[in-house]
Amino acid sequence: MPPSSLYLHIPFCKTKCPYCDFASWSNKEDFIDQYFDALISEIKIKCEVYNTPVGGGRIGNSRDYSLLRTVFIGGGTPSLVHPDYYKKLFSELKKYFKISKDCEITLELNPGTAQKEYLLGYKQLGINRISIGAQSFNENILETLGRKHTIDETLEAISLVKECGFDNFNLDLIYAVPGMTEEIWTSTIHKALDLNPKHISSYSLTIEPNTPFEHIYKNPNSVPDGDFASDLYFELCNILKEKGFNHYEISNFSRPGFESKHNLNYWIGNEFYAFGVNAHRYLNGLRTSNTKELETYMSNPSLEIINDFPIDYNFEKIMLNSRLNQGFEVNLLNKISKKNQFEITETIKDLSNLGYLELLDNRIHLTDKGMFVNNEILLRLI
Numbered sequence: 001m002p003p004s005s006l007y008l009h010i011p012f013c014k015t016k017c018p019y020c021d022f023a024s025w026s027n028k029e030d031f032i033d034q035y036f037d038a039l040i041s042e043i044k045i046k047c048e049v050y051n052t053p054v055g056g057g058r059i060g061n062s063r064d065y066s067l068l069r070t071v072f073i074g075g076g077t078p079s080l081v082h083p084d085y086y087k088k089l090f091s092e093l094k095k096y097f098k099i100s101k102d103c104e105i106t107l108e109l110n111p112g113t114a115q116k117e118y119l120l121g122y123k124q125l126g127i128n129r130i131s132i133g134a135q136s137f138n139e140n141i142l143e144t145l146g147r148k149h150t151i152d153e154t155l156e157a158i159s160l161v162k163e164c165g166f167d168n169f170n171l172d173l174i175y176a177v178p179g180m181t182e183e184i185w186t187s188t189i190h191k192a193l194d195l196n197p198k199h200i201s202s203y204s205l206t207i208e209p210n211t212p213f214e215h216i217y218k219n220p221n222s223v224p225d226g227d228f229a230s231d232l233y234f235e236l237c238n239i240l241k242e243k244g245f246n247h248y249e250i251s252n253f254s255r256p257g258f259e260s261k262h263n264l265n266y267w268i269g270n271e272f273y274a275f276g277v278n279a280h281r282y283l284n285g286l287r288t289s290n291t292k293e294l295e296t297y298m299s300n301p302s303l304e305i306i307n308d309f310p311i312d313y314n315f316e317k318i319m320l321n322s323r324l325n326q327g328f329e330v331n332l333l334n335k336i337s338k339k340n341q342f343e344i345t346e347t348i349k350d351l352s353n354l355g356y357l358e359l360l361d362n363r364i365h366l367t368d369k370g371m372f373v374n375n376e377i378l379l380r381l382i
């Protein structure tokens, strides 16, 4: 089966948030034209190669295209870009791919960039899911994060998104931010719920190397500790479950049936296409990525780096599947663990007694407690 998911990276942002280490730049909007030309040329060059019987696309003379079931336009801030650019991009993609009628097409939007004309244009192109970088419903926390939008702008963006007919939207929220109390966090969760999102993604703030936050929060005592972060995480899990959300992945919650199909595809371990600066893809058993330098990408968009870390298929499947509530097959452990069968069984029992996991139908499912420390749990098992 050819891959059925495709990612497009749009690296432009109004301002650069001080905690962000994504491939994104502010004050580069003058390059949008050039960037989209590069994207189109990358798609052209690579799809000619992918759409061979080996790539699984076009077979012989019959134009049996790869069928896309999910497209994700992420960034950066894709909502900064006029729909006409995406129109050009989609017409290029349609030369190489069929887009299924029920294709989930997500676009990321940041408050402060929402425009009715743009949203209506996105809708017309078939974009049917909007992921909104709300991050917090507390002004002080937004300020600490260096976000340049206000809560009013977030509310305005959400109401525009709804008005333009996007019923399926996600809210991103960040917790464990310096200065955050339990009250601030629970109030943000409740305010988010009042807005009726179909999906909530929530991540703990991490201090990434080479970001301004690395210098501001040099002292580890200046950021919330792991215990406090885990309390906030459990609070989130409990409230959202009580309100009928499905906790289907470590950091992702949805109304039943509104899981992000695109991201599920990654976590299941399926292959996917990706285009744009710093885009990472998984095709024909190989993970490759594009340069992280904007100018280099625009001058040579087809350049690819092979990520040459050895991938053990079973190890990767455990790593990815353990993030999901469906868990992973216990048999996979026998294939990669240094422990013998007896030791594996004992470790599973111990971790289960401590409330980190459950063994059901020969699958290991991490509990909320286990999910918060999933890497440590996997290390114990492997």
Ligand code: SF4
Pocket: 012, 013, 015, 016, 017, 020, 021, 022, 024, 075, 076, 077, 110, 133
């Ligand atoms: S808006 Fe998002 S992508 Fe852009 S700088 Fe902020 S966190 Fe990074």
